[in-house]
Amino acid sequence: MLKLMTIIDSCADTITQNTEILTSLDQAIGDGDHGINLKRGFDAIKEQKSELIELPLGKALQSAGMKLVMSVGGASGPLYGSLLMAMGKSMPDNPNTAEISKAFEAGVEAVKARGKSDVGQKTMLDVLIPLSEYFSANVNNVDICANMIDQAQLLLESTREMQAKKGRASFLGERSIGHLDPGAYSSALLVKAICELEKK
Amino acid sequence: MNVSVVIVSHSPKVAEGASDMIRQMVGDEVAVAYCGGNSAGGLGTDVAQIVSCIEEVWSEAGTIVLVDLGGAEMSAEMAIEMLSDEMQEKVLLCNAPIVEGAVMAATEASIGGTLDEVNNAALEVI
Numbered sequence: 188m189l190k191l192m193t194i195i196d197s198c199a200d201t202i203t204q205n206t207e208i209l210t211s212l213d214q215a216i217g218d219g220d221h222g223i224n225l226k227r228g229f230d231a232i233k234e235q236k237s238e239l240i241e242l243p244l245g246k247a248l249q250s251a252g253m254k255l256v257m258s259v260g261g262a263s264g265p266l267y268g269s270l271l272m273a274m275g276k277s278m279p280d281n282p283n284t285a286e287i288s289k290a291f292e293a294g295v296e297a298v299k300a301r302g303k304s305d306v307g308q309k310t311m312l313d314v315l316i317p318l319s320e321y322f323s324a325n326v327n328n329v330d331i332c333a334n335m336i337d338q339a340q341l342l343l344e345s346t347r348e349m350q351a352k353k354g355r356a357s358f359l360g361e362r363s364i365g366h367l368d369p370g371a372y373s374s375a376l377l378v379k380a381i382c383e384l385e386k387k
Numbered sequence: 388m389n390v391s392v393v394i395v396s397h398s399p400k401v402a403e404g405a406s407d408m409i410r411q412m413v414g415d416e417v418a419v420a421y422c423g424g425n426s427a428g429g430l431g432t433d434v435a436q437i438v439s440c441i442e443e444v445w446s447e448a449g450t451i452v453l454v455d456l457g458g459a460e461m462s463a464e465m466a467i468e469m470l471s472d473e474m475q476e477k478v479l480l481c482n483a484p485i486v487e488g489a490v491m492a493a494t495e496a497s498i499g500g501t502l503d504e505v506n507n508a509a510l511e512v513i
Contacts, residue, residue: 220430220431223429257433260424260431262458264461264465265462353457355456355457
């Protein structure tokens with residue numbers, strides 16, 4: 188089982204390294220603040236790291252989620268915040284793979300409820316929902332982490348040809364087609380960062 | 388006691404401007420609080436600020452919260468969920484256009500409308 192500290196660092200690092208890409212994707216079809224907003228959120232979590240690692244895993248996730256809600260300042264705060272808070276509520280202290288998958292499923296449900304959205308609307312859910320289904324169907328697969336990385340990339344790519352139905356990008360109608368969704372991009376980045384750690 | 392109004396915009400200037408319009412058109416019988424901008428001072432929303440705005444003007448008669456774009460709606464939902472159960476029951480999130488909705492809501496509130504009446508008045512501008 189990975190140490191929470193490593194996961195926090197890895198997630199924060201991938202967001203920091205990709206802030207500009209997320210910003211430019213969001214400038215194309217959103218309001219251009221996704222990169223900088225998420226970076227502010229993960230920086231806030233990183234600052235709180237020493238307190239977080241003292242907590243039971245579930246509580247730590249909930250607390251990190253709350254940190255995102257309070258610091259991000261855009262839609263991604265309540266969305267990623269709800270994901271972590273709901274995951275935390277159903278995460279036991281020393282989870283096995285199936286329990287992590289269950290918690291992830293609960294987190295994704297919370298994002299659906301918060302965003303009043305589902306698959307096919309060109310959002311982070313186009314990565315998260317199919318990935319959570321894939322995860323729960325493959326908890327006994329020894330290559331699950333490597334496979335999830337590939338899946339996340341494919342799912343991200345699938346948002347390029349979608350027309351946005353939610354968020355600011357939906358104002359663009361057909362002009363949103365041809366761009367990757369920034370929320371799907373950040374979701375794929377975070378999933379890949381965590382799975383890379385677990386793979387090692 | 389009248390229904391109170393909270394205005395949440397991505398922009399502090401829009402929030403303040405909408406509040407000014409209420410003051411001028413409706414007067415002082417309705418308590419109004421407003422906030423806008425993220426915690427770093429840029430455009431966006433700040434859940435903590437929304438919570439304190441609601442707490443500042445919360446009323447037994449009810450409090451209506453008007454928001455501008457998607458992120459503001461989700462941030463306001465989170466802020467409402469952070470209130471105590473008793474407070475939450477009397478807070479309503481309204482999806483009317485922020486400026487027109489706020490003025491209509493405040494007008495209805497100033498003549499003693501219930502929370503539902505205030506919400507409907509705001510939604511009528513759509």
